[in-house]
Amino acid sequence: MNRFALFWLPQLMATALALAAAPLLMGWINQCRAWLQNRSGAGVLRPYRVLRKLLHKDAVIARRASVLFRLAPYVQFGCMVLAVSIVPSIATDVPLSRAADVIALVGLLALARVFMALAAMDVGTAFGSLGARREMLLAALAEPALLMVFFTPALMSGSTALGTIVADIAEAHFSIYPSLAFAAAAFVMVLLAENARIPIDNPATHLELTMIHEAMTLEYSARHLAVIELAHALKLMVYFLIGIALFVPYGIAAAGDWHALPLATLALAVKLIAAGAGLAVLETVSAKVRIFRAPEFLATAFLLAVLGMLIHFHLESALPAPEVRIESAP
Amino acid sequence: MTLTQQLINLFASLMLLIAFAMLSQRRVQSLIYLFAAQGAVLALNTVVVAAHTGQKHLYFSAALTLLMKVILLPWILHRLIRRLAIRWDVETLINIPTTMLVGIVLVVFAFNLTIPIVALAGTITRSTLGIAMGSVLLAFLMLITRRKAVPQVIGFLAMENGLFFAATSATYGMPMVVELGIALDVLVGTLIFGIFFFHIRETFDSLDIHHLERLKER
Numbered sequence: 081m082n083r084f085a086l087f088w089l090p091q092l093m094a095t096a097l098a099l100a101a102a103p104l105l106m107g108w109i110n111q112c113r114a115w116l117q118n119r120s121g122a123g124v125l126r127p128y129r130v131l132r133k134l135l136h137k138d139a140v141i142a143r144r145a146s147v148l149f150r151l152a153p154y155v156q157f158g159c160m161v162l163a164v165s166i167v168p169s170i171a172t173d174v175p176l177s178r179a180a181d182v183i184a185l186v187g188l189l190a191l192a193r194v195f196m197a198l199a200a201m202d203v204g205t206a207f208g209s210l211g212a213r214r215e216m217l218l219a220a221l222a223e224p225a226l227l228m229v230f231f232t233p234a235l236m237s238g239s240t241a242l243g244t245i246v247a248d249i250a251e252a253h254f255s256i257y258p259s260l261a262f263a264a265a266a267f268v269m270v271l272l273a274e275n276a277r278i279p280i281d282n283p284a285t286h287l288e289l290t291m292i293h294e295a296m297t298l299e300y301s302a303r304h305l306a307v308i309e310l311a312h313a314l315k316l317m318v319y320f321l322i323g324i325a326l327f328v329p330y331g332i333a334a335a336g337d338w339h340a341l342p343l344a345t346l347a348l349a350v351k352l353i354a355a356g357a358g359l360a361v362l363e364t365v366s367a368k369v370r371i372f373r374a375p376e377f378l379a380t381a382f383l384l385a386v387l388g389m390l391i392h393f394h395l396e397s398a399l400p401a402p403e404v405r406i407e408s409a410p
Numbered sequence: 411m412t413l414t415q416q417l418i419n420l421f422a423s424l425m426l427l428i429a430f431a432m433l434s435q436r437r438v439q440s441l442i443y444l445f446a447a448q449g450a451v452l453a454l455n456t457v458v459v460a461a462h463t464g465q466k467h468l469y470f471s472a473a474l475t476l477l478m479k480v481i482l483l484p485w486i487l488h489r490l491i492r493r494l495a496i497r498w499d500v501e502t503l504i505n506i507p508t509t510m511l512v513g514i515v516l517v518v519f520a521f522n523l524t525i526p527i528v529a530l531a532g533t534i535t536r537s538t539l540g541i542a543m544g545s546v547l548l549a550f551l552m553l554i555t556r557r558k559a560v561p562q563v564i565g566f567l568a569m570e571n572g573l574f575f576a577a578t579s580a581t582y583g584m585p586m587v588v589e590l591g592i593a594l595d596v597l598v599g600t601l602i603f604g605i606f607f608f609h610i611r612e613t614f615d616s617l618d619i620h621h622l623e624r625l626k627e628r
Binding site for chain 2: 255256258259261262375376379380383384386387390391393394395
């Protein structure tokens, strides 16, 4: 019993923390953006208040809506909870992280996206299918880029399991990896595109002609919308956690070392706060691009990821350092 | 890997990144900034190699690179585009994603091409030779895909950067006389190109070099 509890404790802690903190992260980013734009902002707790408000309302569902429409928010939410459990956030050796490697993780994110797109098309409104199509356009371009981002660290540690990769990177002594820097830049670009952040989509807009993600959720209300909003916040959390796990995992608790959990949690919180502020800065200094420029943006992300991999092959995994042989000066 | 080698790898990756950024950059002014940045990376890389190998002449060539490619040439180009009033010019590029994919293929090709050379070379910088080759090919690609005169000249200068980088990686730089000669050539070349720009614009009212294809003798 005791061993069983110790085995699952980091997992439970990680998942519960991520679930509870996801709206807080969203609120923190919005607050940072407000500060950067000289507004006072609505406070970091606003997403929780929105969720509470939505849960108190009565759901309105279109008459022609099928069961898929009701099911989709919960499927999306379930996918995100599983994803957030798979990514090692406070300990490298969480039980569920063995359930799926990075490729399955990308598949999990795709499953949630497919259900959302289908649900958006289900009711048959123009905006729903418009948003779904745009989302799928972006997804088709973002997914290969995301996979390529994963391949560089996977090649480094020789495994596609996130736990192994993170443990490898966290334990390695510090050295400069240009390939990882490239992969990180590509990952940030994919993160922006996949989470409907500014260069691609404006999370604050309700102008139908420009929105992508919001257009898909227009038909939802009350508890369904609350679940979707929470899933959306969780998705951002998943991406943040992946980014932290792959590129700055320092401070994460090693396998079995559950005394380090409080410190790891603290380190994670600091990293999340910094990353959220960074995202807000990034969003404030950039302008939304036209939707037809988005393929260019994501092609650049793909390019950076591939370059990272090529550089890893060419420079970092190459022959051992040659002994210096100085030729006589010409 | 030693710190020196890590730094050299870092600079090499930056070279490649800047080469790709130039390939996809639309604004003429940003292109010049990128060119200056590439020169700065090149100078830093040369200094690191010089410090590691103790080759004195590399310090001189680093200083020369800094003077020419980070200060003088960008200054001349900035002045040129101001005088030509194309400072905010935005060039329409056809299909950037495709160009970038072609660029990746070129880089893979360059990496493969240099494997036998790398196997023979004994320099600490030998593994960056593939990247130097890639930068040269990417600059070539930029020369092909650009229509306006000024970006083409910047592509030409970027190619020279790549060649210089290749020389540093393969054999710790060229002899001083050759380097000085090339530096002078590049400087004079840019000045002559500057005069050409004005002539091209006077004749065709535009800097689009496709007009040159219709030149005929009467």
